[in-house]
Amino acid sequence: MELLSYLKYLKLGVYFVLLLGISSHFLIWFSGFFEKLEGGLKGFLKGIFLRIPFQTGIVRLGVLRWIAHFFIFISFLWFLFFYWFPSVLKFFSFNQRALFFLHDLFSALFISGIFIAIFRRFFSRKDTRGEFEDFYSISMLLGVWLSGFLLQVSKIQSIDDVARRPEFFIGSTMAELFDNLAIHLPFVPLLYIHVIIVLIFVASIPWTKLVHIFTLPIKELFGGRNG
Amino acid sequence: MAEFSLSENLSIFDLLNISACASCRECYLYCPVYDVDRRSALTPREKLKKLVSILKKERGLLASLFGPRVKDEEIKDFLSALYECSVCAQCREVCPAGIDTPKLWERIRANMVSSGYGPLPQQKTISQSIRNYDNPWMQPRGMRGKWAERAFKEGRISRPVQDITKNRAKVLYYVGCTASYDQNITEVAINFVELMNIAGIEFGILGPREKCCGSTPLRIGDYATFEQQAIANIELFTELKVDTVVFSCSGCFKTMNQDYREVKRLPFRTLHLVQFLLELMEEKKLVPVKEVPLKITYHDPCHLGRHNKLYEEPREILRRIPGIELIEMKRSREFSRCCGAGGGVKAGFPHINNAMTDMRIEDAEGTGADELVTACPFCYQSLQLGIQRKNSYLKIRDVTELLIRSVK
Numbered sequence: 001m002e003l004l005s006y007l008k009y010l011k012l013g014v015y016f017v018l019l020l021g022i023s024s025h026f027l028i029w030f031s032g033f034f035e036k037l038e039g040g041l042k043g044f045l046k047g048i049f050l051r052i053p054f055q056t057g058i059v060r061l062g063v064l065r066w067i068a069h070f071f072i073f074i075s076f077l078w079f080l081f082f083y084w085f086p087s088v089l090k091f092f093s094f095n096q097r098a099l100f101f102l103h104d105l106f107s108a109l110f111i112s113g114i115f116i117a118i119f120r121r122f123f124s125r126k127d128t129r130g131e132f133e134d135f136y137s138i139s140m141l142l143g144v145w146l147s148g149f150l151l152q153v154s155k156i157q158s159i160d161d162v163a164r165r166p167e168f169f170i171g172s173t174m175a176e177l178f179d180n181l182a183i184h185l186p187f188v189p190l191l192y193i194h195v196i197i198v199l200i201f202v203a204s205i206p207w208t209k210l211v212h213i214f215t216l217p218i219k220e221l222f223g224g225r226n227g
Numbered sequence: 228m229a230e231f232s233l234s235e236n237l238s239i240f241d242l243l244n245i246s247a248c249a250s251c252r253e254c255y256l257y258c259p260v261y262d263v264d265r266r267s268a269l270t271p272r273e274k275l276k277k278l279v280s281i282l283k284k285e286r287g288l289l290a291s292l293f294g295p296r297v298k299d300e301e302i303k304d305f306l307s308a309l310y311e312c313s314v315c316a317q318c319r320e321v322c323p324a325g326i327d328t329p330k331l332w333e334r335i336r337a338n339m340v341s342s343g344y345g346p347l348p349q350q351k352t353i354s355q356s357i358r359n360y361d362n363p364w365m366q367p368r369g370m371r372g373k374w375a376e377r378a379f380k381e382g383r384i385s386r387p388v389q390d391i392t393k394n395r396a397k398v399l400y401y402v403g404c405t406a407s408y409d410q411n412i413t414e415v416a417i418n419f420v421e422l423m424n425i426a427g428i429e430f431g432i433l434g435p436r437e438k439c440c441g442s443t444p445l446r447i448g449d450y451a452t453f454e455q456q457a458i459a460n461i462e463l464f465t466e467l468k469v470d471t472v473v474f475s476c477s478g479c480f481k482t483m484n485q486d487y488r489e490v491k492r493l494p495f496r497t498l499h500l501v502q503f504l505l506e507l508m509e510e511k512k513l514v515p516v517k518e519v520p521l522k523i524t525y526h527d528p529c530h531l532g533r534h535n536k537l538y539e540e541p542r543e544i545l546r547r548i549p550g551i552e553l554i555e556m557k558r559s560r561e562f563s564r565c566c567g568a569g570g571g572v573k574a575g576f577p578h579i580n581n582a583m584t585d586m587r588i589e590d591a592e593g594t595g596a597d598e599l600v601t602a603c604p605f606c607y608q609s610l611q612l613g614i615q616r617k618n619s620y621l622k623i624r625d626v627t628e629l630l631i632r633s634v635k
Contacts, residue, residue, distance in 0.1 A: 024287035025246050028279075031286040032239040038327075057323040061253060128252055209250035216324055219247035222240060 007195050014199040021206025025215065037222060047220040057220075062124070064116060071113030072141065075106035076213075079148075097167065104169045107149065114142050133209045140201045140210075147194035153178060154185035231302060231342040233281055236334050244331060245282070247324045248275040254318040259565045260311060260572075263582035268308045271318040271328050277305050278335070306344050309335060311579060313572045314446055315529040315565035329534075332570075336448025346447040347575040354449045357456065361438040362404040372434030374406075374413040375420065384421045391431025391467055398423075398430035399469040399495075401483075403476035404439050405604040411611060412604045415475050418627035419500055425634055426512035430473075436463070442482040447571035457482075457490045464495055471496040473503045475627075477603035478569060481530035499531060501540040501602050501626060508547060515633035518550035523624070524596035525553060526587065526610065527563035528603035541602045541626050548633045554594040564590055568609035584613035591621055598622045600629065 037043060050056050055073060059066040081088045082103065094102065117138055121129050128134045152168065156175035159165045165172055178185060205211055234242065254271040255261060267273050281302070285295045314329045322328070339345030346354070353363045361368055375388035391399055400423070406416040423430050441456030460483070464472060472495055474480035484497040498506075507513040525545060531537045538560045545553050558564045567573070567583025588610065591599045599614075599621045601607050611623045 020288060024283050024289075027288060027291055028234065028246065028282045028286045029239055029242045031234050031282075032237045032242040035238040035240060038240065051325075055323075057325050061321065061323055125252075127255065131250075131252070133250055209248075212247060212249035212324070215243070215246045216249060219243040219324065219326075222243060 004191075007192070007199075010196070010199055014203040017203040018206060021211075022214070025206065025211070044221055047217075047222075051220045052217050064120060064124075068113045068116035068120065071109040072117070073113075075110035075113065078102065078106040079110070100166060100168050104171070107145070107170060110141075111145055111149075114138065114145065136204075136208060137210055140197070140204070143197045144194075144201055147190065147197050149174075150185055151187070151190045151194045154187040154190050157185055158187055231297075231338075231344065232285060233278070233297075233302075233335065233338060234286055236338045236341070237331075241327075241331055241334060242282070244326045245275055245278050247326055248272055248279075249324055250276075251323060253321045253323060257317045257321045257562065259315060259317060259567065259583050259586070260313065260579060262564075262586060263567075264311065264579060266308075268304070269311055271322075271326075274305070274308055274312075274332075275326070275328075277301075277308070281305065302344060306339055309339065310345065310347050310350075310447070310571060310575050312570055313529070313565045313567055313580075313583070314570035316533040317529075317562070317565065320533055320561045333446060333448065336446075337450045338448070340448040340450070346449060346571065350443075350447045350571050350574045353447070353571075353574055354444045354452045357439045357441065357444060357452055361456075362408060363439060363443055364404065364408055366408050368435045371402075371407045371437055372432060374402075374416060375432060375434070378413070378417045378420070383417050385424050388420055389429075389431040390434050391469070392433065392436055394431060395467065396429045396431040397470040398428055399464065399467065399472045400430050400432050401440075401472050401474050401479060402432055402437060403474065403479045403604060405608055406475050407437065409604070409608055412608055415604050415607065415625045415627055418625065418631045419473075419475055419504075422504060422507075422513060422627060422631055422634070425631075426507045428507070428512075433463070438463075440476075440479040440482045442478040442486075443571060443574075445482060445486055446569065447575075453482075453486070454490060457487050461487060461491050461493060464493075469495050471498060471503070473498050473500055475500050475604055475625075477528035477530035477535075478605050481534045484535060499535070499537060499540075499602070501531070501537060501544060504627070504630065505540050505544055508544065513630070513634050515548045515630060517633045517635070519548050519629055519632050520550040521598055521629070522552045522554060522596045523598045523600050523629070524556050524591050524594040525559070526556070526566065526591065526599060526601040526606060527560055528601060528606045529563070529565050529569060531602055532563055533561055541600075544626055544630060545600065548629055551629065554596050556590045556594055558590060566606045566609045566613075568605050573609070580609065581613065581616065584609050585617055588613045588617055588619050588621065592619060596621070598624050600624045600626060602626045 039046065055066060055070050058069050152171045153174045156165050156168065156171050157178060165175065205213060250272055252272060258270055261270050281297055284290055284297045290296065309332060312332055314332055316329045318328045319326065336345055356363050356365045360366060378384045379387045389396060400419065402416050406412050438459055439456055440460065441453035445453035472483065474483065477499065480497065480499040487493060504513065523545065525541060527538060542553065545551050564587050565583060566587050567580040573580045599610060601610065602625065607623055607625055614621050614623055
């Protein structure tokens with residue numbers, strides 16, 4: 001497990017790269033002059049309660065597209081709080097069963113959203129297929145999910161006593177399936193793979209189209225004619 | 228050339244808009260300029276990307292530490308893409324992030340002008356002409372109201388049109404440069420005036436005292452000329468104590484209804500003629516009775532539709548005319564394809580304007596309609612020339628032309 005300690009340094013490096021990218025955006029934003037909010041308070045509230053949580057800007061462009069984006073968006077938020085800011089979820093005092101159920105649910109929504117996005121790129125939006133940034137973003141999301149899921153399965157598999165295994169519906173079922181197939185997923189390599197993919201994903205946010213993960217909500221609150 | 232800074236004239240919120248692009252390519256699917264010139268640099272997404280890249284070199288972290296490093300060629304390349312856009316707001320309409328691109332392009336164009344990069348050489352004469360003659364075509368001021376005199380002499384209007392500076396009235400008809408000077412378009416003004424006469428409305432025009440609204444200078448970034456025109460017009464209308472100003476041109480209407488309000492408070496109502504005519508129809512002052520058996524399609528002018536959300540008013544007028552069969556084009560209302568005349572494209576890139584108009588005419592032909600109707604003299608002019616150039620079977624009409632046939 002000595003290698004694991006190096007990941008801490010990698011994590012620090014990732015934060016630095018992230019900060020570097022985001023700081024350029026902040027410097028650009030604050031070089032502008034202040035003007036009255038076009039959407040005013042109404043626009044701000046519309047941003048908080050409508051445009052950000054329900055992605056209303058996308059819904060009129062197609063239901064399938066909205067479903068894909070909304071699924072990815074809400075499950076991304078879940079994973080963000082679950083793994084990076086768990087104290088936020090503690091506030092809701094979920095019991096373990098509910099927590100596992102929600103985790104499974106968002107995991108399913110996440111991968112469904114990605115599959116719909118991929119499906120659209122083969123049918124309704126063939127024009128986006130040659131785009132590196134688009135390919136990269138979807139691949140990273142898929143990579144984060146897949147490595148994370150396999151990691152969870154391997155973690156469950158590592159508990160020999162089936163009765164003591166956590167009750168993740170999808171994860172536990174998959175662990176059982178792999179057990180039956182006599183496939184034992186290697187926990188440590190999967191941990192490295194997952195952590196490295198997540199860190200690359202996080203570091204690349206300000207430098208790719210993924211930057212809209214944080215710029216768009218800020219814009220929706222303050223910078224839009226629609227708030 | 229003045230020291231250049233792209234973000235000079237931009238607010239925090241404009242800059243937030245620039246970095247909010249999710250690169251989804253939705254604008255690629257709808258941009259009417261990209262439909263005729265397949266260079267991706269022209270698309271809103273690529274322009275936003277380029278902007279972020281230039282802004283980073285100008286104001287980003289490295290620029291803050293070591294100084295800006297934007298190359299002149301980069302600005303010039305961006306300038307060309309920035310001006311090859313009719314500011315039709317189609318991209319804003321389809322952008323899931325709701326990025327206010329027209330406002331951005333206009334503000335950045337203003338930066339380009341104040342730093343000496345813009346406007347394009349072909350566009351400079353427009354501002355000069357407006358400053359010298361109060362119209363973009365170097366026509367003498369005295370000729371501005373001649374259409375009204377001629378129309379009365381020819382018996383095309385039942386009463387002489389009043390000069391509002393001499394005979395005060397509550398309603399001012401602001402004719403606009405295109406309908407005043409272009410012989411092929413004065414028809415729009417004549418029809419509207421006669422509709423006002425039929426409805427018994429006391430109104431007047433400014434004649435030689437009418438000044439260009441400043442729309443084109445504003446779109447090409449010449450804010451000084453726009454502001455000069457705006458202040459002169461607002462002061463004149465205020466001095467005349469008019470209650471309502473009615474416009475036939477969607478561009479003039481957009482400019483006064485929205486952009487003038489950022490310059491000064493307007494103590495009068497601003498209405499496009501489709502709104503005013505519909506009010507008169509509601510009050511039964513105009514009742515379409517005669518059958519006009521025509522199969523038509525309607526082109527939404529960008530400044531009336533997307534910019535002012537007036538989609539239903541012109542359609543409602545057309546629906547109330549007996550005999551009219553309105554067939555919608557595949558791209559209508561908020562998705563209406565721009566005719567390409569606006570935003571300085573007509574002067575700066577006439578071949579792009581022509582190609583865009585041609586596409587719009589093909590859209591109209593695709594409906595099987597006999598006539599193409601619009602509610603803007605500027606679109607009318609562009610579509611009329613396109614119909615001639617393409618030798619299309621379509622006839623171009625203004626909403627007023629069909630209405631007068633039904634009420635007269």
